[in-house]
Amino acid sequence: MTPFERRTRRVQSRLDDDDRLALSPGRSLYYLSGVDADPSDRLTLLLVPGEGDPTFVVPALEADGIRAATWVADVRPWRDGTGPDRVLDPLFGSLSPSRVFLADRMWATVSLDLRERLPEARFDLASEVLTPLRRRKDxxxxxxxxxxxxxxxxxxxxxxxxxxxxxxxxxxxxxxxxxxxxxxxxxxxxxxxxxxxxxxxxxxxxxxxxxxxxxxxxxxxxxxxxxxxxxxxxxxxxxxxxxxxxxxxxxxxxxxxxxxxxxxxxxxxxxxxxxxxxxxxxxxxxxxxxxxxxxxxxxxxxxxxxxxxxxxxxxxxxxxxxxxxxxxxxxxxxxxxxxxxxxxxxxxxxxxxxxxxxxxxxxx
Missing domain, CATH: 3.90.230.10 (Creatinase/methionine aminopeptidase superfamily)
Incomplete structure (x- = not known):
């Protein structure tokens, strides 16, 4: 188990089974996945469930680099010609989380889209679950x-x-x-x-x-x-x-x-x-x-x-x-x-x- 996977499993131990952690590019995404990416107009999103394996939603032109950098096996690319909806729609259509923890510095365009897709969910900050782990260094x-x-x-x-x-x-x-x-x-x-x-x-x-x-x-x-x-x-x-x-x-x-x-x-x-x-x-x-x-x-x-x-x-x-x-x-x-x-x-x-x-x- 890589250090990144080990941290992710520790995070999951702090989540309920139907919770989701949603991270956009930033230090917390790197902390769990090993992917060092900068925010851009192309959506990159890491979804971590309370139980099971996480999923990456990534631009197709970056998919190979992300696969090489991360332990996360489920990497779902989307193409510029069609946009990310074709990946997001079936992914979120099967979700009914009670709580979604969003990256603290997520772009408003991304967080608003997630709120529209999951209107019944309660939204909180990812720091609520990540801070107690990140402040103690391994x-x-x-x-x-x-x-x-x-x-x-x-x-x-x-x-x-x-x-x-x-x-x-x-x-x-x-x-x-x-x-x-x-x-x-x-x-x-x-x-x-x-x-x-x-x-x-x-x-x-x-x-x-x-x-x-x-x-x-x-x-x-x-x-x-x-x-x-x-x-x-x-x-x-x-x-x-x-x-x-x-x-x-x-x-x-x-x-x-x-x-x-x-x-x-x-x-x-x-x-x-x-x-x-x-x-x-x-x-x-x-x-x-x-x-x-x-x-x-x-x-x-x-x-x-x-x-x-x-x-x-x-x-x-x-x-x-x-x-x-x-x-x-x-x-x-x-x-x-x-x-x-x-x-x-x-x-x-x-x-x-x-x-x-x-x-x-x-x-x-």
Missing amino acids: DRELDALRAAAEAADATMRDVRALGADAVGRTEADLASFVAERLESHGGTGVAFETIVAAGANGADPHHASGDRVIGAGDPVVLDFGTRVDGYVSDQTRTVVFDGDPPAAFADVHSVVREAGVAAVEAVEPGAVTGAVDRAARSVIESAGYGERFVHRTGHGVGLDVHEAPDVVAGGEVTLEPGMVFSVEPGIYLPDRFGVRIEDLVVVTEDGCERLNRTDRGWRC
Whole structure:
């Protein structure tokens, strides 16, 4: 049994016999089938029953590639000249599901068509059955996440090695350097748009790398990641490449670093996500910067850059071995600078393992 089939059978154990899971292209479809497809105007749909084998409905021109990529044996192609109705009509004509769980990010055109075909069914989100499974990673997933984290670590070491040579580069130029090094260290592309935020731009947590030139003494927030076998890395460091940083920067950096340590120490099976957030936030609040910590402490990471569980104030998700999430406290001072330090951690049987191990200091 492949890992993909094993996951599908686990999902089915959470469904009633007359339930159906309907997935369009996306990370959840890959999670169960092994098919990495992008949404398009041509319908691709995976139907998973509560009992029995799943069915793929796919464009004919992609059928051979999908058959080669998946363990699912029942692949039903449709042709452009006739459209998918000739496949869907007999398939849905034999269905009378009580509930249909739709992919959370399914195109509205597809979900509305399914609602018209199954007017008596109750419709819910696929995350209701998938999230409890996806947030606990198996050994294969953890291996991929570790490899992606190592590619990010190696890239950060390359970035630090630039030292004073980074001064005079633009943010966008350094972001391109990061992308090239991620690929060279075994990653596949960037997992999200790389953030290089110099000086006052660092006070924007989601700054888009632009044409600002990095100067001596500028704090630079670097947030980046890559993919390995579909799984992502996500690491942030805040550094100064050369010169003296602004007043208070070293103290703020120390507070953020201490908050990250406190949060990681709070990670263990049985703890709740809110306690991890509280551990980081209390350090920052005690230092007088509570209002400048403007986001959650972390988010789950896997096939998606942001997935369950959220490590957020008041979070009530109980931590279990195999959960992977970011720990990324930050302080953002408008018109001055920002500091964020982010590592990924995996919950273990007796605590946690950091997946990122590079220097967290600010001096290059």
